[in-house]
Every structure is written in C-alpha cells, then in structure tokens.
Amino acid sequence: MHELIITRSNxxxxxxxTPWGWEIPIYLFLGGLVAGMMIISGYFILSGRHQKKDxxxxxxxxxxxxxxxxxMTALFLDLEHKLYVWRLYTTFQWTSPMSWGAWILxxxxxxxxxxxxxxxPENIAKKLPWLKNIGEKLSGRKFAVKVIGAMSMISGGILGMYTGVLLSTLVARPAWNSSMLWILFLVxxxxxxxxxxHLFAKREDERRLLAKADNGFLIAELMIVALIIIGFLTSSEVQNAAAMLFINGPYAAVFWVFVVGLGMVVPLFIQLFAVNDKIQHTPIAPIMVMVGGLILxxxxxxxxxxxxxFTGTFTTP
Amino acid sequence: MNAVSRRKFLKISAATIASATALGTVSCTRDKIKASAEKGIKTIPTYCNICFWKCGAIATLKDGELWKIEGNPVDPLSRGRLCPRGTGGIGAYSDPDRLKTPLIRKKGSKRGEEEFVSVTWDEALTYIADKMNDIKSKYGAQSMAAFSHGTGGKFLKHTLKAYGAKNIVAPSFAQCRGPREVGFELTNGNFIGSPERTDIKDTKCMALIGSHLGENMHNSQVQEFSEAIANDASIIVVDPRFSVAAGKAKYYLPIKPGTDLALLLSWMNVMISEGIYDKKFVEDFGFGFEQLAEEVKKYTPEWAYVETGIEPDLIRATARELAKNKPASFIHPGRHVTWYGDDTQRSRAIAILNSLLGNWNRKGGFYEPSKVSLPKYPTPAYPEMAYEKADNPGKKWPLLGDAEGSTTGLRDATITGKPYPIKGWLVYATNLIQSLPDERETIAAINNLDLLVVIDVIPNEIAGYADVVLPESIYLERHDEFNNAPFRQSFLSIRQPVIASPDDQKPNWWIAKKLAEKLGLGHYHPWKNLDDYLRYTSEKAGFSYERLKKEGVILGPKKPINVEEGATQDFWTKSGKVEFYSTHLEELGFDPIPKYTKPEQPPSGYFRLLFGRAPMHTFSMTQTNPLLSELMDENVVWVNNDVARQYGIENGQYIKLKNQDGIIGSKVKVYATERIRTDCVFMVHGFGHRSKALKSAYLKGGSDSLMVTKYKVDPIMSGTGMNVNFVTFETEA
Amino acid sequence: MARYGMVIDTKKCVGCQDCVVACKTENQVPHGYSRDWLAYETIGKFPKLNMEIRTERCNHCDNPPCVYCCPTGASHISDGGIVLVEHDKCIGCKACVASCPYDARFVHPEGYVSKCTFCEHRVKEGKDPACVSVCPTHCMYFGDFDDPESEVSKLLQERKYHAIIPEAGTKPHIYYLT
Structure with a gap:
C-alpha cells in the first residue's frame, strides 16, 4: 500500500x-483554425488560384x-493580471513559447x-476608396502578391505549430509532453x-480540393494520434499514465467518440464518399471536423x- | 439562533454598543485608532496561551497591526521557536467568531438555545452578583462552584474564594493527567507535573504508551523528541495507531487497545526474570520488591501476547532495550491518561517500571525541575469554608486531592443535590460540553442551576447554555499572572498586552476585580490593575519588572537537575522509598500491586473509539482560529483499509458514527488507511462543534466527545476512563 | 555567488505544519493559499509501515521550467539562485503554474502568480527563511550549496538524501535526508 497525503489546498x-478553463482551448482552437486558414489562403495565392473569380x-x-x-479575447480573459498585459510587448523571452506566440500574433x-x-469586396471598396487604391497597387505587383502568399503560409505554419509547442514544453504535465503535439495541432x-x-467557398473546384485535402489531413491526424499514444506508452511511467487517460481513463469516452470517431473517422468516410461522388457534398462532415477539432x-x-x-490524496491526516 | 433572532440580536448589540460608546465606557475603538497610527515595527514579549505549555513569545506589530509572533530565544520552553498553534496564535485576534460583548440569555429562552441579548459590562456583572447573592442567602456560599482551566482563572478563583466558595475544579485532573500524578505519587512520592519532567533530549531509549508526541505538540517536549531522534535514541511506540511517533520508532508495538497494563506487567516480568533491572537502585530505594517479583512471575511475554497481540519476542526485545540503556531510558508517563478507569494502576505500573530502570533524577530519565517562587500579594484572609467539598463526599475517591477536585464529582453533586445543592457554576475557559464525558449529564446538571456564567474568548458549546456570557480578551490583549512553571531551569515569564481588544472584551483579572466589587469584595483585589500586581510580586521576588516587560523572560539560577549534576533522589512516600508494593493502596482496599483485567470488547460490527491530538489544535478551543483552521478545518475518522473495504466505505467519504447508546454524530470524513488496527477508529478531539455561534466551525468534522456517553470512573481518584466507547458506521450520511 | 537551497531531515520532521503557518504570517499569504505544505507518505501493510514526512515548497530549481516559459520575464532567477516572480511584470497567464511539476505556484487573489521566495527579504538580512527559523524539530536547514563548508553541504556529504521528482529534470534545490 502506498499512501501519499498532501496538505496543500491552493x-x-x-x-x-485546473488553472486553465475554457478560454485556453478556445484560443488554441481558433489559433489553429486561423493558422490553417492562412496556410490555405497563402497556398491559393501562391498557386495562382487568386486570379480566379470568387x-x-x-x-x-x-x-x-x-x-x-x-x-485573443479568450486568451485575454484567461489572464489573471489583465492590466499588465502590455508587459508581453516590453520584452522578448526566447525560451518562452508564449512570448513567441505574442509576437507571432x-x-x-x-x-x-x-x-x-x-x-x-465591392461594398467596402466604395466606402473606403483609399484602401481599394492600396489593394490595387499591391495586387498589381506580382512579387508583392507572392511575398504576401508566402508570408501567410509561413506565419500560419508558425502559429499552428506554436499552439502545440506552448503545451508540450510544460514538462510538468505528462499528457502534453509529446514532441508530436505541435504536428497534431498544426494538422x-x-x-x-x-x-x-469548404463551408463557404463559392467555387466548386475549391470545395472539391478542400474536401480532398481534408481527407488527407484527417488521415494524417489519425496517424499522429496513434503515434503520440504509442510514444506515451513506450515512455516513462508518468507518460504511460497519461496515455491511459485517453485509452481507458476519464477522457477515453469523449476522446474516442467525439474526437476520433465523430471528429475524424466518420467525416473522413463521408467526405471520401463525397469526393468520389457517391453522395452529395453537405456541410455535415466539415461541421463534424470542426467540432471534433474544438473538442480535441x-x-x-x-x-x-x-x-x-504526484498522485496524492488530499485529506487531512 | 435562527436568522430572525440573529438579526434582532445584531440590532440590539449595535444599539448597546452605540449607547455604551456614548457613555464613554468603551475605549477600545480609540485605542485601536491610536495603535494603527503607530508606524513601523514594534516587538512586545509575552507568553502564549494557545495551549498550556505557556511558551515565551515575541509578538511583532507592523504599523500598529499584528503581524507575527515568534518564540522568545531566552525562554527555555519555546527555545525561540513556537509550535504551529503558537505561531498561529495571532489568528485568535482575528477570529471571526469571537465574543464581542457581554451577553445575557434572552428572557423566556431555554438554556442551550443560544438566544442572547447584548448588554453592558455593568448590567452583566450586576446580574451575576445579584444571582450569587441570592444563592448565598438561599443555599450558602458552598452552592456556588467553578470550573476553571488555565492560568487566566487565577483571579476569578480568588474572587470566588473571597465570596466563600471552594468547590473549584478543572478538567485537567479527572479528564486528563490525574491518574498519572496519583500513580507516581503512590509509587515514588513525586509528581510528574507540567511540563513533564522527562529528560527526553538526553535519553538513549524511551517508550511512549499511547502518547503521540509530534501530534501532541507540547513545544519543548517535541523539540527534545526531535533531538532524541537525531541522537539515534531507541524509540519504542506502543499505540493501536501508527502515529507520527511510531513512524520515528525503532520498535512499534501495535497493541490491542485497553491491554497496556498487560504489556507493562510483562515488561516487569522480563526485566526481573532476566535480572536486567537496576539492582542497586532497587536495593537502595525499593520497598516491596520481593512481592512485586512474585506477583509478576505469571505475566510472561507469552501470556501478554494473548492479551496484547504483541509478539513475545518483541516484548522481550523492547524490555531488554529499555534495560540496556538504563538509567538513560524511561517509559513516558503520558499526559491525557484517563482511558479505561484503571488508569491510576496503569500509571503506577509505569512508575514501577521506571523505578526498575532506576531513572529517577538521572540523566536521560527523569530530572529534578526547579521553579521561581513568587510571593503572594497581600490580600485579606478568605472567609472560613468549613464545609466538605461537594465533589468528593465522604472521601468516596480516597486519593482525589482537595486541591484538584473532580469535575464529574461536582457535576454529580449538581444533579443529585447531594451532599448539598450546587446552584451556581462559573465556567472559565473550558468547554465542559466537550471536555467532560457524557454531555447528557452535564446538561442535566446545568438545568439544575440558578446561575451559569461562562467566561471565554469564543462562544463554545457551553456558552450556549449560559445565563451570562462574558467575553474575555485574548492572551495578546491582556495581562495575566506570571508563568513560573517548574522546568529544567527556573524562569519567570510575563504576559502583557500586545494589542488592544477589538471590541468590548475585558481581561479576566478585570472581570474578577469588577465582580468582586459588585459583591462588596473589592478589597480582595487591592491592586489598581494587573500591571501594579505584577510589578509588586516580581520586584518582591527579586526580578526587575522593567526588564521582564522588555525581555519577556528572566531565567532563575541553574540548579542540578539530576544525580550526575549533583541532585539527590528523594521519595516522599509513606515509607520514604519507592513503593513497588503500596501499603497505602492496600490499606484503602485497592490492589497493592497493579493487576491486569481484560478490557471489555466491542460488540460485533463496533469499533473502539480512540481520540487524540493534532499539532495545530488545542481541544475544542482553536477551530475558529482562521490560521489554524486553515491547516485543519475538520477532523477525519481513521478507519483501517480492510475495515473500510469490508463496510464499503471509501477514503474521503462522509459518514456518521453511532455509538453503543445509539447516539449519532455529525458527518465526518473517512480516512481509510493502513495506519490503524482493525478493532478501533481514531479521531482528533475538539471538532464537530454544535454551537451555531461558532459559524466558521459549525458541524465541521465529527465530535468524539459526543460519542463518549460511557465512562469508567477510576475508584482511586475519580478519573474518567473515556476510551470505553464503541462506534459503528452510518453510511447514509 | 551563493547557491541557496534547503536540506530537510525527514527523520526529525513530525509534520506539524508550523512551517506553513510561519510562512503565512511572515509573508502575509492570503487565507486559503499556502506557499509550503506537508507530504505524508506511507508505504507497507499494517503494522509493518514506513512513513516519510516532508515539508515541501518551490524547489528553486537550477533548470526552472517556470522561468523558461514566462513570456514577460516576471519569473526569474534572482541572486543566490532564488526563483522569484516580479509582481508587476506578471500578466497571470499561468503558464508557469502549469509548468511546475511540484505545483508550487498559485495565482494570488491580486492576480499575479505567487510562490515561496525562500524569504528573500530575511535572507538578505542574514536570517533563515521563516519556515526554517520556526521549525520546532529543527529539521530544516537553509544555506549555500556553493560553500562546501556550509551546514547544508556537509549534511549532503554525510547523509543519504533524495530530491522530489528529479526525473522531471528541473534540478531541484531542496534535499530530503532519509
């Protein structure tokens, strides 16, 4: 028998x-989503698709x-010392992913x-002709457009990775200590x-491409999840315990059902059928993917x- | 108190305070403002009162506010370090549930309903004096009695004696140390006293019988315990529970509760049969050794194994370990020793064993303490009190001293009205509902009273039954008598105010003096205030009062404390020797040599209830101290893992305990652990408060004392054995 | 340059929590929070039990993840290797709270992150931290590990010891004698 009592009750x-509540997952999800959007948008620009209508x-x-x-509002809401938020921008702490994140943002x-x-868009352009002017000047320069596309992809990539790195460097939490967490969050x-x-793309070819790409991302995600869990299982005792949280512990049900099942496998099949024209494209699969990503x-x-x-019980002796 | 009455209560008290301030009788607000205006750091020495070790301390104020309190390095009791209770003592000042003003029970309300109205000191004291005068004229002064615990009671007791009342008792005897003192006095003619005269720091081997040093946080004793550990002393712990001390022990003896005497007799058997006792000491100072040797022949380790569950080899090994290290070895006499009703005899067995180790006034055994003697401040003689004390009619308990008295004896007299009616109780700083066994009897006695006055700092259960409640200043706000307790080196330490009382609380000496004045006995308190009194007695004793005020503690001369240093071994028994065989007990019709009787066993499904201490609390006095309750705001009931599993109880689950008389306690958390035997459960004493006025502690944890409805009275000295209750689990909590 | 740390003799510690109260009063730690705490670890089957009692707090690590992850530099290593938080640089992001394997940090009700400071204000005056100076069992020792003649250095030479979760790689600076 091993009994560990810790008297602390902070x-x-x-x-x-539970220092982090709903704000951080929301922020991490939106950060990841935006990162993905930047990469895709940047890719569309670099690949010349931006010249196409709509x-x-x-x-x-x-x-x-x-x-x-x-x-960022969610992130701000999580801060306990809000009035001091400007302190983020008086320094750069190279060892701190959060400092990197602040500057990346x-x-x-x-x-x-x-x-x-x-x-x-036309309606805005009418109201702000000067903005339209700048826009037109920029888009007239091919090189500038390419640079913007590339920068969008690069900064999106960094942003996406950072959301994972932020957690995985916190050594005290074994379930975060996977060097693959950043890949998972990026993908x-x-x-x-x-x-x-895919939900709002006007062009059919884009939707098709996005669905195909998403299928690729989902397959990659499933593989990364498997690798992370295998990594935990073959690592230290505390990381084994962390893996068990997902395998059969308190997080198993929500993880397998909502994240892996309804968030990856089911939409993957739906989209596979859709891209092979067995069924129609519907918003169902994309919504499932997004919800799954949020729950993840x-x-x-x-x-x-x-x-x-520590695995202590908290009683007064 | 329900919500409605509390609102009323607040309204009334606010009005009273307002009027009192207008009349200028409340000066504390002004003092507080003045104090907070003082900038910077200020230190004031005083001595602690969170327990009765009374350690010298230094309080620090920052900008006029209490910041911290630390041990006084000059003080031999604290040695510059307070225990957690002492360090958290400043929490008593900010205790949210403190009594703030005098209270009188609301007309028409019953005792125990906690319905009070706030009154002025003058009203409260007039009320008490009138009632006391009534009692005197109707029944005589002997019908007024007092329960008083701790230093602060001195002046109140003085007022009572001036009034003609001598039925004054304290639970520290019949519910605590009494059997030990009587047992040792019978054996070697000496008291153990407080602080205990055990030379722990120099010992090579010590045995603790149920004593849980470390959880029982008497400061210098624990400091010395740690020194003994550092010196690699052999520690033997005999306890049904794997206590903190057991965790430090070389030998842990998980004894079956109630069988300690069997182990002690068996240790005698081993020491005598193997000839490893101190033969010279026994020869020089022993009386009746032959009879003892004959008597204990039958108590072999094999016999004791059956009773105690301790392996014979372990009994032999520990007896040898004790003997090997003699005279620097001892069996600790314990402190709270009222367990099974034969406690004087058990304490005698401990005294006998110690004598077999020849450790009296020997280095590493017991030492000879010394104390500063203080002159008496001259006061008029008390009126003659020729009547017999009510607590011990006809010397029912032959070895119960008049000076100590029996709380439960006095309670019996109050219930029965015999030998004469007891109609008034003055209760100072002791929560009788939790400190005496079987609260039903305490309440029955209270219902026979014409007057119950409770003087305390917080509204404990007993206050709920009072007619008048008087709010006392906490120790940091008042003067008290000096501390001159006997110790390794004599000393004198001062208690003086560090900060003003936040509300309308008053020091006990002031209450005693004002009450005396109301009773027309003002001349018994000739001092202007306690400052005046303390100056007189200390200067008379040859100590500079100014220096005491500044330094807090002054040491007396160093005297030899053991034979090694030149002290003598004196035994103040009838025979002048160490009485292995007590003719005194024999004459009184008791066993001259302790005899073992099997303890009653719990019925199936029941467990013996044991209780003890936690380092951060003192009895039921500290649960509302915010600093201390933060460390432990509820107690838990210790249940062996196997038992918990068998009863489907989980660690951390709340259950209720039910005792053999069907009494059900408040909900208490289970601590399922390996650290206790399967035939008993354990709780820290003092929790499960049922006084609604103790808002921050109300029904937190379980009350062990509520479960103690049965007790076995020690026929020798009236100690109440309280470890004789059995409980079972009610899981529908 | 000194390298401060503590040595705690678990043989002597009785788990009374005096260190906890002393810290609370000395540093005016708000009600409900504590910078130090007790761990009681029991192994075995009754009555053959082994118990270790430890007073624990921030380990003032040589490799402090809390300092590394701090985005503003509020968490820093001060003189003598004492890990501190500068209140008015802290934004309360709690990354450091999450990074500490000892759970030694908490968010002060005023918003900034707080923790054991080794009573830096006392150490500067040449005193021991409050917890050390109050301990009735004298089980705690504070000193300079860079000085081979210091009591703490000598204790580690003479006695067996362990640290808490050294495998987390933080290089803790509180050692427990066994």
Whole structure:
C-alpha cells in the first residue's frame, strides 16, 4: 500500500489542477483554425488560384482576422493580471513559447490585413476608396502578391505549430509532453480550416480540393494520434499514465467518440464518399471536423492538467 | 439562533454598543485608532496561551497591526521557536467568531438555545452578583462552584474564594493527567507535573504508551523528541495507531487497545526474570520488591501476547532495550491518561517500571525541575469554608486531592443535590460540553442551576447554555499572572498586552476585580490593575519588572537537575522509598500491586473509539482560529483499509458514527488507511462543534466527545476512563 | 555567488505544519493559499509501515521550467539562485503554474502568480527563511550549496538524501535526508 497525503489546498491547484478553463482551448482552437486558414489562403495565392473569380482566399483573411481576435479575447480573459498585459510587448523571452506566440500574433495581423486588402469586396471598396487604391497597387505587383502568399503560409505554419509547442514544453504535465503535439495541432488546424473554408467557398473546384485535402489531413491526424499514444506508452511511467487517460481513463469516452470517431473517422468516410461522388457534398462532415477539432483542444488541455507527477490524496491526516 | 433572532440580536448589540460608546465606557475603538497610527515595527514579549505549555513569545506589530509572533530565544520552553498553534496564535485576534460583548440569555429562552441579548459590562456583572447573592442567602456560599482551566482563572478563583466558595475544579485532573500524578505519587512520592519532567533530549531509549508526541505538540517536549531522534535514541511506540511517533520508532508495538497494563506487567516480568533491572537502585530505594517479583512471575511475554497481540519476542526485545540503556531510558508517563478507569494502576505500573530502570533524577530519565517562587500579594484572609467539598463526599475517591477536585464529582453533586445543592457554576475557559464525558449529564446538571456564567474568548458549546456570557480578551490583549512553571531551569515569564481588544472584551483579572466589587469584595483585589500586581510580586521576588516587560523572560539560577549534576533522589512516600508494593493502596482496599483485567470488547460490527491530538489544535478551543483552521478545518475518522473495504466505505467519504447508546454524530470524513488496527477508529478531539455561534466551525468534522456517553470512573481518584466507547458506521450520511 | 537551497531531515520532521503557518504570517499569504505544505507518505501493510514526512515548497530549481516559459520575464532567477516572480511584470497567464511539476505556484487573489521566495527579504538580512527559523524539530536547514563548508553541504556529504521528482529534470534545490 502506498499512501501519499498532501496538505496543500491552493485554489485552481488542489485537489484537481485546473488553472486553465475554457478560454485556453478556445484560443488554441481558433489559433489553429486561423493558422490553417492562412496556410490555405497563402497556398491559393501562391498557386495562382487568386486570379480566379470568387477565390475564397480573399474572404478567408477577413474572417480569420475576426476569429483570431475572438481567440485573443479568450486568451485575454484567461489572464489573471489583465492590466499588465502590455508587459508581453516590453520584452522578448526566447525560451518562452508564449512570448513567441505574442509576437507571432503581432505578425499575423498585418499579414492577414495585407492579404485581405489584395481584393476588397465591392461594398467596402466604395466606402473606403483609399484602401481599394492600396489593394490595387499591391495586387498589381506580382512579387508583392507572392511575398504576401508566402508570408501567410509561413506565419500560419508558425502559429499552428506554436499552439502545440506552448503545451508540450510544460514538462510538468505528462499528457502534453509529446514532441508530436505541435504536428497534431498544426494538422488539426489545417483540417479544421479546410472544413471551415469548404463551408463557404463559392467555387466548386475549391470545395472539391478542400474536401480532398481534408481527407488527407484527417488521415494524417489519425496517424499522429496513434503515434503520440504509442510514444506515451513506450515512455516513462508518468507518460504511460497519461496515455491511459485517453485509452481507458476519464477522457477515453469523449476522446474516442467525439474526437476520433465523430471528429475524424466518420467525416473522413463521408467526405471520401463525397469526393468520389457517391453522395452529395453537405456541410455535415466539415461541421463534424470542426467540432471534433474544438473538442480535441478541450480534451488535450484538460487531460494535460489532470496528468501530473504526484498522485496524492488530499485529506487531512 | 435562527436568522430572525440573529438579526434582532445584531440590532440590539449595535444599539448597546452605540449607547455604551456614548457613555464613554468603551475605549477600545480609540485605542485601536491610536495603535494603527503607530508606524513601523514594534516587538512586545509575552507568553502564549494557545495551549498550556505557556511558551515565551515575541509578538511583532507592523504599523500598529499584528503581524507575527515568534518564540522568545531566552525562554527555555519555546527555545525561540513556537509550535504551529503558537505561531498561529495571532489568528485568535482575528477570529471571526469571537465574543464581542457581554451577553445575557434572552428572557423566556431555554438554556442551550443560544438566544442572547447584548448588554453592558455593568448590567452583566450586576446580574451575576445579584444571582450569587441570592444563592448565598438561599443555599450558602458552598452552592456556588467553578470550573476553571488555565492560568487566566487565577483571579476569578480568588474572587470566588473571597465570596466563600471552594468547590473549584478543572478538567485537567479527572479528564486528563490525574491518574498519572496519583500513580507516581503512590509509587515514588513525586509528581510528574507540567511540563513533564522527562529528560527526553538526553535519553538513549524511551517508550511512549499511547502518547503521540509530534501530534501532541507540547513545544519543548517535541523539540527534545526531535533531538532524541537525531541522537539515534531507541524509540519504542506502543499505540493501536501508527502515529507520527511510531513512524520515528525503532520498535512499534501495535497493541490491542485497553491491554497496556498487560504489556507493562510483562515488561516487569522480563526485566526481573532476566535480572536486567537496576539492582542497586532497587536495593537502595525499593520497598516491596520481593512481592512485586512474585506477583509478576505469571505475566510472561507469552501470556501478554494473548492479551496484547504483541509478539513475545518483541516484548522481550523492547524490555531488554529499555534495560540496556538504563538509567538513560524511561517509559513516558503520558499526559491525557484517563482511558479505561484503571488508569491510576496503569500509571503506577509505569512508575514501577521506571523505578526498575532506576531513572529517577538521572540523566536521560527523569530530572529534578526547579521553579521561581513568587510571593503572594497581600490580600485579606478568605472567609472560613468549613464545609466538605461537594465533589468528593465522604472521601468516596480516597486519593482525589482537595486541591484538584473532580469535575464529574461536582457535576454529580449538581444533579443529585447531594451532599448539598450546587446552584451556581462559573465556567472559565473550558468547554465542559466537550471536555467532560457524557454531555447528557452535564446538561442535566446545568438545568439544575440558578446561575451559569461562562467566561471565554469564543462562544463554545457551553456558552450556549449560559445565563451570562462574558467575553474575555485574548492572551495578546491582556495581562495575566506570571508563568513560573517548574522546568529544567527556573524562569519567570510575563504576559502583557500586545494589542488592544477589538471590541468590548475585558481581561479576566478585570472581570474578577469588577465582580468582586459588585459583591462588596473589592478589597480582595487591592491592586489598581494587573500591571501594579505584577510589578509588586516580581520586584518582591527579586526580578526587575522593567526588564521582564522588555525581555519577556528572566531565567532563575541553574540548579542540578539530576544525580550526575549533583541532585539527590528523594521519595516522599509513606515509607520514604519507592513503593513497588503500596501499603497505602492496600490499606484503602485497592490492589497493592497493579493487576491486569481484560478490557471489555466491542460488540460485533463496533469499533473502539480512540481520540487524540493534532499539532495545530488545542481541544475544542482553536477551530475558529482562521490560521489554524486553515491547516485543519475538520477532523477525519481513521478507519483501517480492510475495515473500510469490508463496510464499503471509501477514503474521503462522509459518514456518521453511532455509538453503543445509539447516539449519532455529525458527518465526518473517512480516512481509510493502513495506519490503524482493525478493532478501533481514531479521531482528533475538539471538532464537530454544535454551537451555531461558532459559524466558521459549525458541524465541521465529527465530535468524539459526543460519542463518549460511557465512562469508567477510576475508584482511586475519580478519573474518567473515556476510551470505553464503541462506534459503528452510518453510511447514509 | 551563493547557491541557496534547503536540506530537510525527514527523520526529525513530525509534520506539524508550523512551517506553513510561519510562512503565512511572515509573508502575509492570503487565507486559503499556502506557499509550503506537508507530504505524508506511507508505504507497507499494517503494522509493518514506513512513513516519510516532508515539508515541501518551490524547489528553486537550477533548470526552472517556470522561468523558461514566462513570456514577460516576471519569473526569474534572482541572486543566490532564488526563483522569484516580479509582481508587476506578471500578466497571470499561468503558464508557469502549469509548468511546475511540484505545483508550487498559485495565482494570488491580486492576480499575479505567487510562490515561496525562500524569504528573500530575511535572507538578505542574514536570517533563515521563516519556515526554517520556526521549525520546532529543527529539521530544516537553509544555506549555500556553493560553500562546501556550509551546514547544508556537509549534511549532503554525510547523509543519504533524495530530491522530489528529479526525473522531471528541473534540478531541484531542496534535499530530503532519509
């Protein structure tokens, strides 16, 4: 028999460690989604699709700007010392993913804005002719367009990776300590972004491409999930315990049913049928993918906080 | 108190305070403002009162507010370090449930309903004095009695004696240390006293019988215990529970509860049969050793194994370990020793064993303490009190001293009205509902009273039954008598105010003096205030009062404390020797040598209820102290893992306990553990408060004392054995 | 340069929590929070049990993940290797809270993250931290590991010891004598 009693009872720490609530998973999800959107949008620009009529690569950045702002609001709401938030931008801490993240977000905004003004919707263009002017000048320069596309892809990639790195560097939480977490979050972000754009893309060829790409992302995601769990199982004792949280522990049901089942496998099959024209394209699969991606963030954040190095009971002796 | 009455209560108290302030009788608000205006750090020495070890301490104020309290390095009791209770002592000041103003029971309400109205000190004291005068004229002064615990009671007891009342008792005797003192006095003619005169720091081997040092946090004793551990002393722990001390022990003896005497007799058997006792000591100072040797022949380790469940080899090994290290080895006399009703005899067995180790006034055994003697402040002689004390009619308990008295004896007298009626109780700083066994009897006695006055700092259960409740200043706000307890080196330490009382609380000496004045006995308190009194007695004793105020503690001369240093071994028994065979007991009709009787066993499905201490609490006095309750805000009931599994109880689950008399307690959390035997459960004493006025502790944890409806009275000295209750689990909590 | 740390003799510790109260009063830690705490670890089957009692707190690690993950530099390594949080640089992001394997950090009700400071204000005056100076069992030792002649260094030379979760790689600086 092994009994460990710890007398501490700090708020948010004991008996269950929960410093991070709903805000962080929302932020991580939106961050990943925006990252995916930037990569896709950047790819559309670089691949010349932006020249086609109604290419979604001009709507996407505007929507992304809104989403990342919601995400940052969630992040801000999570801060306990809100009035000091400006401290993020008085320094750069190279060892801190969160510092990187703060600066990356600062990079994301101008890139998304540049991307958005390349082609401004008519109604806005009428009201803000000067913006239209800048946009037209920019889009007239091929090189500038390419740079914007590339920067969009690069910064989207960094943003997507960072959402995973943020968690995986926190050594104290075994369920986060996978070097593959950033890949999972990046691919999951791409998958959610593909699904999301699929919902409002006007062009049939784009929708088809996005569905195909999403299928690829989903397959990759499934493989990464498997690799992460195998990694945990073949690692230290605390990481074995972390794997068990997903395999048969408190997070197993929601993980297998909502994240893997309804968030990856089922939409994968639906979309496989759709791209092979067995069934019609419907918003069902993309919505499932997005919800699955959101739940994935909740499960990972929550399970990570649940996992730890101590396994004490909290009673007064 | 229900919500409606509390609102009323608040309204009334607010009005009273307002009027009192207008009349200028409340000066504390002004003091507080003045105090908070003082900038910077200020330190004031005093001595602690969170338990009765009374450690010297230094309080620090920052900008006029209490910041912290630390041990006084000069003080031999604290050695510069307070225990958690002492360190958390400042929490008593900010205790949210403190009594704030004098209270009188609401007209028409019953005792125990906790319905009070706030009154002025003048009203409260007039009420008490009138009632006391009534009692005196109707029944005589002997019908007024007091229960008083701790230093602070001194002046109240003085007022009572001036009034002509001598039925004054304390639970520290019949519910705590009494059997030990009587057992040792019978054997070697010496008291153990407080602090215990055990030389723990120099010992090479010590045995603890149920004593849980470390959880029982008497400061210097624990400090010395740690020194003994560091010195690699052999520690033997005899306890049904794997206590903290057991975790430090070389030998842990998981004894079956109630069979300690069998083990002790068997240890005697081993020491005598193997000839490893201190022969010279026995020869020089022993009386009746032959009879003892003959008597204990039958108590072989094999015999004891059947009773105690301790392996014979382990009994032999521990007896040898004790003997090997003699005289620097001892069996600790314990402190709370009222367990099974034969506690004086068990304590005698401990005294006998210690004598077999020849450790009296020997280094690493017991030491000879010394104390500063304080002169008496001259006061008029008390009126003659020729009547017999009510607690021990006809010397029913022959070895119950008049000075100590029996709480339960006094309670019996109050219930029966014999030998004469007891009509008034003054209760100072002891929560009788939790400190005496079987609260039903305590309540029955209270219902016979014409007057119950409770003086305390918090509204404990007993206050709910009072006619008048008087709010006392906490120790940090008042003067008290000096502490001159006997110790390794004599010393004198001062208690003086560190901060003003936040509300209308008053120090006990002031209450005693004002009550005396109301009774027309003001001349018994000739001092202007306690400062005046303390200055007089200390200067008279040859100590500079100014220095005491500044330094807190002054040491007396160093005297030899053991034979090694030149002390003598004196035994104040009838024979002048160590009485292995007690002719005194024989004359009184008791066993001259302790005899073992099998303890009653719990019925099937029941477990013996054991209780003890936690390091951060003192009895039922500290549960509302925010600093201490934060460390432990509820107690738990310790249940062996196997038992818990068998009864389908989980660790951390709330259950209720039900005792053999069908009494059901409040819900209490289960601590399922390996650290206790399967035939008993354990709780820390003092929780499960049922006084609604203790809002921050109300019904937190379980009350062990509520379960103690049965008790076995020690026929020698009236100690109440309380470990004789059995409980079962009610899981529908 | 000193390298401060603690050595705690688990043989002597009785788990009384005096260190916890002393810390609370000395540092005016708000009600409901604590910078240090007790761990009681029991192994075995009754009555053959082994118990270790430890007073625990921030380990002031040499390799502190809490400092590394701090986005503003509020968490930093101060003189003598003491890990501190500068309140008015802290944004309360709680990354450090999540990064600590000892769960030694918490969010102060005022919003910033708080933890054991080794009573830096006392150490500067040449005193021991409050928990060490109050301990009635004298089971705690505070000192400089860079000084081979210090009591803490000597204790580690003479006695067997362990640290808490060294496998987390944080290089903790509180050692427990066994």
């Amino acid at each position: 708020h948010l720490i004991d008996p269950i460690f 290419c979604s690569c001009f709507v996407v950045p505007t929507v992304a700007l809104a989403l990342i702002s919601i995400g 600062l990079l994301v905004y101008p890139i998304l804005t540049l991307n958005a003004i390349l082609k401004i 999951s972000g791409l998958s959610a972004a593909a699904a999301f754009i 963030r909740f499960v990972i954040v929550s399970a990570g906080q649940y996992s730890g190095w």
